[in-house]
Amino acid sequence: MTLVRKDKSGGFLEVFKYKDLLIQLVSRDLKLKYRRSVLGYVWSILNPLLIMIVMYVVFSKLFDRNIPNFPVYLLIGRTMYDFVIGATNKAMDGITTNASLLKKTYVSKFMFPLAKVTSGMVDYVLSLGALLIVLVFTQSPFYWTMLLFPIVTLEAYIFTCGLGFFLAQMHVFFRDTRYIYHAFTTAWMYASAIFYPVDILPDWMRVIVEYCNPVYIYIKQFRDIAYSGCLPSLDSIILGVAYAALFFVLGVTIFRDKQDKFILYI
Amino acid sequence: MEDYIIDLENITVRFNKANMKVDNLKEYVVRLLRRQLLFQEFIALDGVNLKIKKGEAWGLVGTNGAGKSTLLKVVSRIIKPYKGTVNVNGTVAALIELGAGIDPNLSARENIYLNGTILGYKKDFIAERFDDIVEFSELQDFLDSPVKNFSSGMKARLGFSVATSVQPDILIADEILSVGDIKFKKKCMNRMKSMLSSGTTLLYVSHNMDSIKRLCDKALWLDHGKPVMTGTAKEVCDAYIEKMKS
Numbered sequence: 001m002t003l004v005r006k007d008k009s010g011g012f013l014e015v016f017k018y019k020d021l022l023i024q025l026v027s028r029d030l031k032l033k034y035r036r037s038v039l040g041y042v043w044s045i046l047n048p049l050l051i052m053i054v055m056y057v058v059f060s061k062l063f064d065r066n067i068p069n070f071p072v073y074l075l076i077g078r079t080m081y082d083f084v085i086g087a088t089n090k091a092m093d094g095i096t097t098n099a100s101l102l103k104k105t106y107v108s109k110f111m112f113p114l115a116k117v118t119s120g121m122v123d124y125v126l127s128l129g130a131l132l133i134v135l136v137f138t139q140s141p142f143y144w145t146m147l148l149f150p151i152v153t154l155e156a157y158i159f160t161c162g163l164g165f166f167l168a169q170m171h172v173f174f175r176d177t178r179y180i181y182h183a184f185t186t187a188w189m190y191a192s193a194i195f196y197p198v199d200i201l202p203d204w205m206r207v208i209v210e211y212c213n214p215v216y217i218y219i220k221q222f223r224d225i226a227y228s229g230c231l232p233s234l235d236s237i238i239l240g241v242a243y244a245a246l247f248f249v250l251g252v253t254i255f256r257d258k259q260d261k262f263i264l265y266i
Numbered sequence: 267m268e269d270y271i272i273d274l275e276n277i278t279v280r281f282n283k284a285n286m287k288v289d290n291l292k293e294y295v296v297r298l299l300r301r302q303l304l305f306q307e308f309i310a311l312d313g314v315n316l317k318i319k320k321g322e323a324w325g326l327v328g329t330n331g332a333g334k335s336t337l338l339k340v341v342s343r344i345i346k347p348y349k350g351t352v353n354v355n356g357t358v359a360a361l362i363e364l365g366a367g368i369d370p371n372l373s374a375r376e377n378i379y380l381n382g383t384i385l386g387y388k389k390d391f392i393a394e395r396f397d398d399i400v401e402f403s404e405l406q407d408f409l410d411s412p413v414k415n416f417s418s419g420m421k422a423r424l425g426f427s428v429a430t431s432v433q434p435d436i437l438i439a440d441e442i443l444s445v446g447d448i449k450f451k452k453k454c455m456n457r458m459k460s461m462l463s464s465g466t467t468l469l470y471v472s473h474n475m476d477s478i479k480r481l482c483d484k485a486l487w488l489d490h491g492k493p494v495m496t497g498t499a500k501e502v503c504d505a506y507i508e509k510m511k512s
Contacts (some may be wrong), residue, residue: 024380024383024389102344103344105366105384143301177291
């Protein structure tokens with residue numbers, strides 16, 4: 001009895017066979033990023049700091065009265081948003097930039113978007129140095145709830161992987177996905193309450209932002225643990241985990257079903 | 267039932283050769299509305315059957331565009347056929363283009379690990395063979411320089427050394443030895459021969475009939491995706507040469 005190999009390959013679980021490749025790809029991304037400039041790591045801290053300062057100057061007059069410790073509020077929102085959007089943007093290219101490789105070798109195709117999201121997450125963790133600086137500088141208190149940071153990050157990571165898989169497969173067939181997504185993320189940024197308090201929104205909008213925007217849910221949880229010093233509500237955790245699971249399952253399923261056609265389009 | 271290591275049945279591969287490929291959503295929607303979404307079929311392989319026993323060496327011959335490389339890609343899982351069944355029992359090392367997956371910005375050392383893990387090996391496993399790989403590639407002096415400074419021959423050495431550092435059950439080689447100097451070509455040939463003698467199955471594409479006759483026992487001649495002739499390497503090569511002359 002011979003085994004039909006095509007039934008064995010192509011599933012998501014194959015990524016575990018290639019876990020050493022994931023480490024290689026992620027360390028390549030980080031090495032190249034930080035090797036290229038002496039200021040590599042400094043940039044990943046300086047960049048969010050500078051953006052925060054600009055936004056602070058622009059928006060402090062508008063919202064400072066409502067939001068205590070505005071710099072920390074702003075930076076948390078910005079950092080989480082940047083992680084999700086930056087990582088999904090890089091994941092989108094995952095298949096198309098590795099076209100020449102995928103035409104010549106068999107590799108689990110999940111590896112490339114996955115590696116991009118993972119290196120995005122490492123970047124995000126490194127850029128928290130900026131948050132640390134701002135916390136110290138503004139003499140903000142440190143809370144024990146900050147230790148829950150890995151849980152929030154994990155939710156956002158799984159959500160981002162799912163969205164990344166979806167975008168990566170779509171970009172293979174439609175190269176203008178990038179532009180459509182760019183317009184979409186601009187709207188998404190304004191809907192994520194990064195630089196304004198969510199309660200200035202009219203009720204119907206507020207419901208949309210609080211319940212239908214996973215990025216806001218993760219930002220809110222991050223603010224709970226690092227800005228307010230309280231535990232995220234159970235509802236928020238359930239919703240956050242549910243969105244992560246939903247996007248992950250959808251992303252993996254769609255990617256898996258479309259991957260055999262990639263070769264015809266890359 | 268006889269046991270085949272590679273068993274291809276009625277393989278058909280088709281591509282879309284529509285001259286205006288729709289690769290963006292805007293155009294897709296416009297064409298969908300105008301009902302102009304064309305699918306111009308191009309059959310790259312048409313009902314190919316191939317049964318290979320363990321340890322055999324097969325050559326593929328045919329003119330450019332006959333479907334030789336496509337067939338290799340079907341065996342190495344890069345392309346899934348549109349119709350037909352593929353049964354491959356064993357590990358496959360595909361040397362379709364040496365240096366696919368080499369990152370020019372990384373050093374040779376880093377690329378050995380990257381390339382090895384792309385082929386599905388564990389890091390420790392590569393570390394054990396690292397010295398052998400370096401020795402075979404003769405790149406000792408360039409281990410830590412970025413590969414973008416390498417010549418194409420040096421990249422080919424690196425790729426070949428990594429890909430053949432482990433004995434696969436099936437070795438797939440596509441016209442790979444066209445770069446590299448005579449000495450290295452000979453070394454590659456010897457390595458392929460020693461793999462063959464220790465039981466590896468070979469699937470080899472070349473336009474050099476002599477090398478096919480030298481390496482392979484059997485051969486398949488493809489023309490426009492259809493099998494023309496199967497037989498011993500000598501028979502098929504001679505018939506092919508005869509046909510090309512006329």
